[in-house]
Amino acid sequence: xxxxxxxxxxxxxxxxxxxxxxxxxxxxxxxxxxxxxxxxxxxxxxxxxxxxxxxxxxxxxxxxxxxxxxxxxxxxxxxxxxxxxxxxxxxxx
Amino acid sequence: xxxxxxxxxxxxxxxxxxxxxxxxxxxxxxxxxxxxxxxxxxxxxxxxxxxxxxxxxxxxxxxxxxxxxxxxxxxxxxxxxxxxxxxxxxxxxxxxxxxxxxxxxxxxxxxxxxxxxxxxxxxxxxxxxxxxxxxxxxxxxxxxxxxxxxxxxxxxxxxxxxxxxxxxxxxxxxxxxxxxxxxxxxxxxxxxxxxxxxxxxxxxxxxxxxxxxxxxxxxxxxxxxxxx
Numbered sequence: 132x133x134x135x136x137x138x139x140x141x142x143x144x145x146x147x148x149x150x151x152x153x154x155x156x157x158x159x160x161x162x163x164x165x166x167x168x169x170x171x172x173x174x175x176x177x178x179x180x181x182x183x184x185x186x187x188x189x190x191x192x193x194x195x196x197x198x199x200x201x202x203x204x205x206x207x208x209x210x211x212x213x214x215x216x217x218x219x220x221x222x223x224x
Numbered sequence: 225x226x227x228x229x230x231x232x233x234x235x236x237x238x239x240x241x242x243x244x245x246x247x248x249x250x251x252x253x254x255x256x257x258x259x260x261x262x263x264x265x266x267x268x269x270x271x272x273x274x275x276x277x278x279x280x281x282x283x284x285x286x287x288x289x290x291x292x293x294x295x296x297x298x299x300x301x302x303x304x305x306x307x308x309x310x311x312x313x314x315x316x317x318x319x320x321x322x323x324x325x326x327x328x329x330x331x332x333x334x335x336x337x338x339x340x341x342x343x344x345x346x347x348x349x350x351x352x353x354x355x356x357x358x359x360x361x362x363x364x365x366x367x368x369x370x371x372x373x374x375x376x377x378x379x380x381x382x383x384x385x386x387x388x389x390x391x392x393x394x395x396x397x398x399x400x401x402x403x404x405x406x407x408x409x410x411x412x413x414x415x416x417x418x419x420x421x422x423x424x425x426x427x428x429x430x431x432x433x434x435x436x437x438x439x440x441x442x443x444x445x446x447x448x449x450x451x452x
Contacts, residue, residue, distance in 0.1 A: 181293075184432070191429040195384055198391030205398070210227050 135221065138213050146207040153200025160193045228331035228394060245331045252316055252328070283311075287431075294432065295439045302438060305345055309338065310431035317393060317423025320416070327423070330393040332386065339386035342434045343378070350441030359441065385433060392426045 168186040172179060226232070232244040263276040273281075287307045291299040316329045328334045350359040363374045396419035403412045 184293075187425065188429060188432055188436075191388065191425070191433075192384075195388045195391075198388055198395070201395055202387060202391045205227065205394070 135217050138211075138217055142207045142211050142214060146204040149200050149207070150204040153203075154197055157193050157197040161190055164189050164193060227398075229326040229328065230331045230333060232326075244326060245328045245334060248316075248326065249328045249334060252312065252319070256311060256315060283307075290432070291435055294435045296435065296442065302349065302435070306431050306435055306438075309342075309434055310427055313338070313389070313427035313430055314424060317427060318420065320397070320419060320423065326397065327393050329389055329423075330397050332390045335386040335390040335393075338389070338430070339382045342385060342437065343382040345434070346378075346437045346441045349438050353442040362441075381433075381437070385430060389426055389430055392422050396422055 164186065168182055172182055175182075229244040229248065233241050234244055234247055235242040260280070263280050267277060268274065284303070284307070287310060288299045288303055291302055291306060296302055313329055316327050316334075319325050320327050329338075347359065350362075353359075354362075363371055365374070396415075400412055400415055400419065403415055
């Protein structure tokens, strides 16, 4: 298998695995966060604005992990430096 | 397919390049300044004020109340910086409804610049509030052993702010572009709605996080006072 094929295959497989596995953790974490927020809202409806605001901030922090994985996957597919250098080499040949 | 509007060069003269991100940012700045100037030209004190002044008052009062609720005692000092952050990011994400528009916050350069401005503003506000010594001593706060971890956390949360905003906005526009080639019309409209909602939430998150970091930095003096 020559290096072009190897680089392409590794990039695509890694991109798929990154976003697939990377989405599991944040999804589970966000589910638990929202469920706890809902039960505390049911217990203390007066604190609704504080709970909602804290919930959103917490969700954004958890979401960042999924966003990091997504950015890595996008870079591997669209802005891959190894693939670009291999294509540049093939173009000059 | 390009990752962001950074790669769309509009004008070039030697080493000096103007890409679509910069031009869009300038256009947004112009819109914000002109609208604000026009509305605040004749501020009225009457009971019935004009609609536009009322809108501006709602925005300013809401941002002030949010800053106060997070724990900053004199919100006027921080209202300019934090309000501008929120309004710029919100307007930039809201305008994705205009066809042919690419949000400048979908480019890592803009979000890195915004995160860097927060990174510089937090120590500045902390030092202005508590003085240089107290602020620097807050880095040694639980024990002096925590100094490298405090420094690393400062850097990593700046990086996280930049990547969070970039990732959310860029993914919204990219998913829309991909979906348009697959199932036109219905699904892209729904994703566009989700993109608008995400944009507003991310604008709120960015400014609330900046507020929380500034509140943590300016609280250094209160803790010294409580301890002594």
